[in-house]
Amino acid sequence: MNLHLHDKHILITGGSKGIGLACAHAFLAEGARVSLISRDPANLAAARQKLEADFAADRIFTQATDLRDAAAAVTALSAAQAAMGEVDVLVNSAGAAKRTPAAELTPQDWADAMQAKYFSYIHMMDPVIKRMAARGQGSIVNVVGNGGKVASAVHIPGGAANAALMLASAGLATAYAAQGIRVNAVNPGLTLTDRLQEGVAADARAQGISAAKALEQAVARIPLGRMATPEEIANAVVFLASSKASYITGICMSMDGALNPIVV
16 A cells, blocks of 8 residues: 655654654655654664664654753754655654552642643644644644543543643644644554553552552453554554545544443
8 A cells, every 4th residue: 555655754753762663663664754853862863773774864863852842842843854854744752741640649740741741742733733734734643642531540640631632633633624734643552662661560559569460450451452562553653644544634543452442
């Protein structure tokens, strides 16, 4: 299937590891050019090394930036465009709110969750979508945890930030549809990434059990019988970003192995 992504410029926030890095690999495999933005220069260097093992170095741009800073996000966007051209697709996969049992929460935890997840996406979406609108085309896919749809006692501030992002995604899809912009979200459940262990540890503390037991219980509840891989999430992101999804916009698609079989 030709997804018509050849030579397109894909900007990926949180692109140095996990789902973001899997997305970078998948887009490069389709012939696209990618810009990766992440806070940690060391993680970016490691990601570049992995990608350059399979793809040409001149198709990869990296920029270390803390997207909690709105001005820094604009600077990073401009640097990526200077290196790779106008952004055709934005994939947001940056930031993650710390998972904390409800009894341990402080007011600062709520503020930190919004900064880490919500504003790290908004600070890049806002300038990108306006530049896309000026050109009359573009696609945005936000990777937003399924905790925004289904409340978890160990992920309330993060889930609230995710829910806000889903509303923002749907709202921006409506606001910019007439200007040729599509905005969608995917909502992964448990996925085999480095972030998984933090969530498992918080769940274990809340239940008073071992992390191994908490993980075993979590997987046992998934009807498909396993967690997702980052590559599986990336496959959905690439499709939604592509011309094959040209009439899909404003959706928030659950990817949790039917753990929460809800109709939306």
